[in-house]
Amino acid sequence: MILHELSANNIKEKLIKREISAQEVVEDLFEKIYLNEPSVKAYLCLDKEGALLKAREIDEKLSSGAKVGLLAGIPVAIKDNICTSGIKTTCASRMLENFVPPYDAFVVKRIKEEDAIIIGKTNLDEFAMGSSNENSAFHVTRNPWNTDYIPGGSGGGSAAAVTADMAFMALGSDTGGSIRQPSAFCGNVGCKPTYGRVSRYGLVAFASSLDQIGSITKNVYDAALLLQVVSGYDGYDSTSANIGVPDYISGINSVSGNLRIGVPREFFGDGLNTEVANAVTNALEIYKKNGAELVDLSLPHCGYAVATYYIIATAEASSNLARYDGVRYGHRSQLSEDNIIDMYCRVRAEGFGSEVKRRILLGNYVLSAGFYDAYYLKASKVRSLIKGDFEDAFNKVDCIISPTCPSPAFKIGEKITDPLEMYLSDIYTIPANLVGIPGISIPCGFTTTGLPIGMQIMGKHFEEEKILKVAKLFENETDFHLKKPELI
Amino acid sequence: MDISIKQIEQVARLSRILLTDDEKDIFREQLTGILGYIEKLNELDTDNVQPMAYATSLQNVFREDKQESSFARQEILELSPSSAKGFFKVPKILE
Numbered sequence: 001m002i003l004h005e006l007s008a009n010n011i012k013e014k015l016i017k018r019e020i021s022a023q024e025v026v027e028d029l030f031e032k033i034y035l036n037e038p039s040v041k042a043y044l045c046l047d048k049e050g051a052l053l054k055a056r057e058i059d060e061k062l063s064s065g066a067k068v069g070l071l072a073g074i075p076v077a078i079k080d081n082i083c084t085s086g087i088k089t090t091c092a093s094r095m096l097e098n099f100v101p102p103y104d105a106f107v108v109k110r111i112k113e114e115d116a117i118i119i120g121k122t123n124l125d126e127f128a129m130g131s132s133n134e135n136s137a138f139h140v141t142r143n144p145w146n147t148d149y150i151p152g153g154s155g156g157g158s159a160a161a162v163t164a165d166m167a168f169m170a171l172g173s174d175t176g177g178s179i180r181q182p183s184a185f186c187g188n189v190g191c192k193p194t195y196g197r198v199s200r201y202g203l204v205a206f207a208s209s210l211d212q213i214g215s216i217t218k219n220v221y222d223a224a225l226l227l228q229v230v231s232g233y234d235g236y237d238s239t240s241a242n243i244g245v246p247d248y249i250s251g252i253n254s255v256s257g258n259l260r261i262g263v264p265r266e267f268f269g270d271g272l273n274t275e276v277a278n279a280v281t282n283a284l285e286i287y288k289k290n291g292a293e294l295v296d297l298s299l300p301h302c303g304y305a306v307a308t309y310y311i312i313a314t315a316e317a318s319s320n321l322a323r324y325d326g327v328r329y330g331h332r333s334q335l336s337e338d339n340i341i342d343m344y345c346r347v348r349a350e351g352f353g354s355e356v357k358r359r360i361l362l363g364n365y366v367l368s369a370g371f372y373d374a375y376y377l378k379a380s381k382v383r384s385l386i387k388g389d390f391e392d393a394f395n396k397v398d399c400i401i402s403p404t405c406p407s408p409a410f411k412i413g414e415k416i417t418d419p420l421e422m423y424l425s426d427i428y429t430i431p432a433n434l435v436g437i438p439g440i441s442i443p444c445g446f447t448t449t450g451l452p453i454g455m456q457i458m459g460k461h462f463e464e465e466k467i468l469k470v471a472k473l474f475e476n477e478t479d480f481h482l483k484k485p486e487l488i
Numbered sequence: 489m490d491i492s493i494k495q496i497e498q499v500a501r502l503s504r505i506l507l508t509d510d511e512k513d514i515f516r517e518q519l520t521g522i523l524g525y526i527e528k529l530n531e532l533d534t535d536n537v538q539p540m541a542y543a544t545s546l547q548n549v550f551r552e553d554k555q556e557s558s559f560a561r562q563e564i565l566e567l568s569p570s571s572a573k574g575f576f577k578v579p580k581i582l583e
Contacts, residue, residue: 102563195543209542238549239542307526318503325504327576332569340581341504349506354514357505362519364502365495378529380539385532387540420521436543461544 003028005484008074008168008222015073018062022055022073026117029075033166041141042161044080045088046120051075054117061115069114070229076111077167079158080121081128082213083202084108087118091204092136093126095324095331095351105202106237107171107213107230114229119167122157126353127321128178128206130154131425134416135355142412143186144485145451149409152182158216159186163485169226170216175207176309177429179214180441184404184454187443187483189471190216191223194462195436196241199234207316210433219481220442220472224248227464246465253476255469259292262397264299267428273407279445279453280403286477295397299389302431304382306423309430311366311379318363324351358419387435394460399470402428404441404454428456438464442471443480491520
């Protein structure tokens with residue numbers, strides 16, 4: 001039996017039935033990692049010793065008949081901007097190259113409580129700023145479907161690890177598409193929950209009004225399983241929503257009533273790759289055959305989402321990243337400075353890569369005296385207009401379906417010299433962050449060259465349960481999620 | 489609108505980032521391009537629109553004022569690149 005090809009839930013079931021041991025699962029997975037990692041490079045650090053220790057603990061629990069958690073024995077990868085006690089958390093930045101957090105993020109604590117096995121930390125664009133993984137200070141992760149291509153970003157490491165069977169599920173963060181876009185490019189299921197649904201305590205902050213932790217998994221059921229564990233109120237995140245978490249798992253196969261699916265015109269217009277357009281259109285036909293009604297919609301202000309996002313996200317980033325001063329933790333220049341301001345300037349010049357510098361500069365520019373009204377205030381108002389578009393739409397439909405990205409994965413190096421071109425690859429994912437609604441990307445086809453295509457389902461605030469069901473309906477009818485890259 | 493090198497230097501100073509001359513040139517060009525794209529927001533009339541800062545309408549979130557355990561001083565100081573006698577060590581801040 002090839003364990004690493006199974007889904008997370010399959011693994012858990014086999015463990016509980018005692019058909020396999022957690023130790024076998026971990027040993028098998030690490031064999032796969034040693035085989036695939038040299039060509040994919042999804043990880044920044046691996047913790048085999050810690051994983052085996054935890055596996056033995058779970059095996060002992062199981063053999064003694066003790067109760068085990070919801071994620072019992074499932075090896076999970078964690079994006080390296082989520083704090084793990086005692087394991088380096090670098091954000092793929094020189095600034096935090098040697099930072100070992102003294103505490104676990106809320107989500108890490110939760111998955112540990114439910115008996116997950118942490119296998120390592122995955123690569124990302126530095127401080128989660130990027131759409132291709134090329135902004136990592138350490139190395140570029142490659143798309144397992146074709147290693148000349150980027151895996152997407154910023155959570156490309158998590159997505160590539162799941163695709164290459166080097167993790168059964170992964171945690172990511174999504175500020176403008178960093179879970180959904182790499183999931184689309186690598187052929188995974190990636191879910192960004194509602195803003196406030198999952199605590200960000202221990203997530204290294206990028207843009208605090210947009211950041212949200214979510215899941216990257218092999219199928220929709222596994223997404224429901226992981227979200228069930230990490231969702232819920234946490235007093236340590238002041239934006240955490242004190243709203244009960246429904247049971248995502250048990251009703252996942254039952255879409256109730258007449259499903260009304262909104263199809264926004266603006267997401268199918270200029271700039272959309274033909275193969276992506278065709279795949280999503282075919283997917284919509286599958287919903288129609290299953291009794292759903294397709295409703296033509298307009299979200300008229302979504303064309304302004306990228307411009308709005310790059311004001312708000314950079315403004316917030318420039319404030320959040322002011323904490324990296326070389327004093328309390330992180331990089332400190334070897335060159336001595338006579339005064340503290342010069343020290344800060346040198347620490348930050350040495351510690352940050354160019355995309356991070358670019359965004360801090362842009363953020364401070366749009367917030368600076370004389371420009372605040374023209375940029376930040378203007379963007380905050382357009383954000384209201386975009387939110388209004390979605391409120392109007394959700395009065396008419398249950399969910400909205402669009403492509404996740406305007407194109408499939410692009411080649412390494414293709415967009416790295418043109419930041420604006422890179423920013424536009426997040427055109428369809430950014431609105432959900434600005435509005436705070438949940439979105440899930442699921443595989444819905446392949447290009448003629450064999451690259452995965454993703455479809456996005458967006459729902460109302462706190463209706464993760466519904467979009468998971470809508471996603472599962474499609475998955476039950478198709479086998480795109482079961483395809484594996486050939487080179488592996 | 490073109491950004492000048494002087495504006496780049498000013499915002500780099502605000503950002504506490506030392507830039508090389510090459511970086512100043514590249515960032516001047518790139519930021520000019522990005523801000524040019526952002527100009528498209530001016531197509532929209534937003535005079536009567538309320539700005540929004542957050543996606544949910546949470547306000548004044550309080551936690552019970554009770555004592556909780558925290559990290560030991562030494563544990564935190566060990567994360568610092570430079571510390572001495574129980575303090576973080578930095579260059580002189582007062583003349």
